[in-house]
Amino acid sequence: MADKKGSEFYTRPPVLGKWEGFRQFLWNPETSQFLGRTGSSWGKIILFYILFYIALIGFFAALMAVFYQTLDPTKPKWELEKSLIGNNPGLGFRPMPPESNVESTLIWYKSSDKGNVNYWQEELRKFLKPYERDDTTTAAPNVIQCAKHQSPPPGKVCEVRVTSKWHPCLSEAGFGFEDEKGGPCIFLKLNKIYNWYPEYYNTSNLPGSDQMNEYLRRDIEEAQNIHQHEMVWVTCEGENPADKENIGPIRYIPHKGFMSQYFPFKNQEGYLSPLVAVHFEQPKRGILINIECKAWAKNIIHDRVDRRGSVHFELMID
Template identity: 35%
Template sequence: MAKDGEKGEWKEFIWNPRTREFLGRTASSWGLILLFYLIFYIFLAGLFAITMYVMLQTLDDHKPTWQDRLSTPGMVIKPTADETFEIVYNVKHTESWDSYAQALDKFLSPYNDSIQAQKNHECTPDQYFRQEDSGDVKNNPKRSCQFNRTILEDCSGIHDRYYGYQEGKPCIIIKMNRVIGMLPGKDGQAPYVTCGAKREDSDKIGQLAYFPPNGTFNLMYYPYYGKKAQVNYSQPLVAIKFLNITTNEDVNIECKINANNIPDGSERDKFAGRVSFRLRINFNNN
């Protein structure tokens, strides 16, 4: 009988026909609770929407409001195999180096002189190309300077479609990572790239040729204003050609950026402003 009583109590709690209560509350009580939560969540949603609207008004579509400025930008080399920092091939085996030449062709195609002439501006060399806004009036889209593929001369792929790989004198391309607003160099002194072998390989690297001359990143390509503000921006490049590097051996190489206002890598990031890679050119039929 006790069980029947408990069962009856549960039924009456769910729906009491005498008091017309559902789960212990009348319809008007449930209505007031639902109305309270409806108003409460509408208020929260409205508060969130107003907060987001006010915050978005402070943002600029073309420039980040806050930026952790890198004191020393990173560097990248092309070509690379499977995102590894090594270039290894056999001169006698075309298939071992043809992918490097194709990768450079693909990378440099946007730098064709005809494309640059259509999209970009002929700038005055050796000075910053500043395009400041006028108060609240945004000077967008901003123009970009031409970086013509022919500047890379022997490493342009125009006169030598194999970029020297077929004769054991390969080219590599270096670019510096984009940093909005960065002015790399002061007093008219442009940043430049130097490459050298690690200490254990210092006698293996041989002669190097730099394109443009002295491995310079011309000042006219700076400052960079961001992807949306400068939609046609072409990053300046430096090419290095290895003229007589030791073959059939690993050569560990480091290239770094040199500028009178860019510090060397810090203790926290020793690879800032530099890139290291392994180069091995084999000359055998195996």
């Protein structure tokens, strides 16, 4: 026979509705539980997580402190071929097309359309702002004026300054974009690689004529005769035969390359990458022109796919 006395201690809990069950979960007055836990239970679990996260943050901070002891804030840990960017610099151009078309390399404008021309001019003004310094502007204390091919003293850097000699590649001249007969100025810069030294070309180490055109070979030979050949040379050409016919004459300002006094880059205060302004004097209008510019040094490899040592863009003037 079943024990009736034992069954008296169990009573089935009342069936609660959804709202009543939720209210009881928030606060149960019979057990003094909030969200299913008593005050002491909540205190223990909160204390546990506070101590846990304090220990975790302390452990992470200790690891970061040890890690930063192995780094030098002025130089990368891995240099040149040991680094991710390697020891083959790329070439960049300005102005760039709008960010809305980030993959585009097309410079397309109409010289009589002020609104269209203004975009390209403003992009260049922003890019050149650090370079446009007059006599009233104070440069960094370690920035000095250097003679051609004269390396600066330790801790100093040579000044890169856009002056009136860069005409027509100046803001007041509209960078050539408003010229109804001529073409624009495109600025080239070599990407910075820490402690990279160019290996300069001379008459004894020129590549074959299938790699370097005769005009550049002649320029290097003439520069060597006056001991001015130590530079990273720059060339811009049409990519295809039709492009070469349509590109017209080209002028390089202030020199046909990046002078030796700006190398190597060692993250010096006030350092600015040297520039070459390429003035397309009379490109054919109404035609898309594919242009490839290359930087030339013995230790610069040209690779169109990986964009090493060269840069491609298109120019179209309506």
